[in-house]
Amino acid sequence: RELNELGRVNPLALEEFAALEERYNFLSTQLEDVKAARKDLLDVIDDVDARILQVFSEAYADVEREFQQVFSALFPGGEGRLLLTNPDDMLTTGIEVEARPPGKKIKRLSLLSGGEKSLTAVAMLVAIFRARPSPFYVMDEVEAALDDVNLRRLLGLFEQLRSQSQLLVITHQKPTMEIADALYGVTMRDD
Structure with missing residues (x-):
């Protein structure tokens, strides 16, 4: 029994307890729903990440293969390739374009002439077009x-x-x- 400040029994204590218990049960249920929804969302994120990883990996392999062929066609005797900046984490990796026109030892795009840069960019576009028509x-x-x-x-x-x-x-x-x-x-x- 609950006593008020004067030492008397609070006749509303059972009603207040029932209301608080109901509120507690409601919030507990809501918390469990949120935890279940969070778990479901994390599962969906994992599924989406796995699908993105698969699609990106396949597309990258196809574009890389095509880029080498297209670059060789546009720069006979030259070599072009694509490199992943972080191959250990395919979801956050970047892609670097390496281009070596025939007779040159440079590979960095910034050191190519304007025409070579343009042709390398077109080679990249055509490689994407051929990989994913x-x-x-x-x-x-x-x-x-x-x-x-x-x-x-x-x-x-x-x-x-x-x-x-x-x-x-x-x-x-x-x-x-x-x-x-x-x-x-x-x-x-x-x-």
Whole structure:
């Protein structure tokens, strides 16, 4: 029995106890629900991480293989490859592009000429396109910095790509326009 300050029995003690007990049971149930939901979410996160790891690993392997082939086609005698910055943790790793044009010992992209950088970037794009084909691609002046020899090599890759996809290429280069199935011209007024 509960006594109030004056030493008397509190007649509402049972009701207060029942209310507190009900509140305690409600909160205990809610806490268990939250713990179960947290566990379920962590399980979902683990499943998603495993799927991301699988998809990324497969895509990386495919793109790396394609990049080596595409780079060799664009830079005959050269060597290009992709490297993981942290292969032990595939969920947080980065990817480095290593490019060595023929006759050069450098591998860092920052040391390449502007045309070599452009061609390496296009090689990466084409490698992704070939590894994971899409019904169409849009390219905006990707060949603008290329000389005639490298442009011809790139156009050879475009020919391969368009065997399974449609290409929309925005260009000022006549050789690119010459291989097109359809041309659309855009002009600007003088003013």
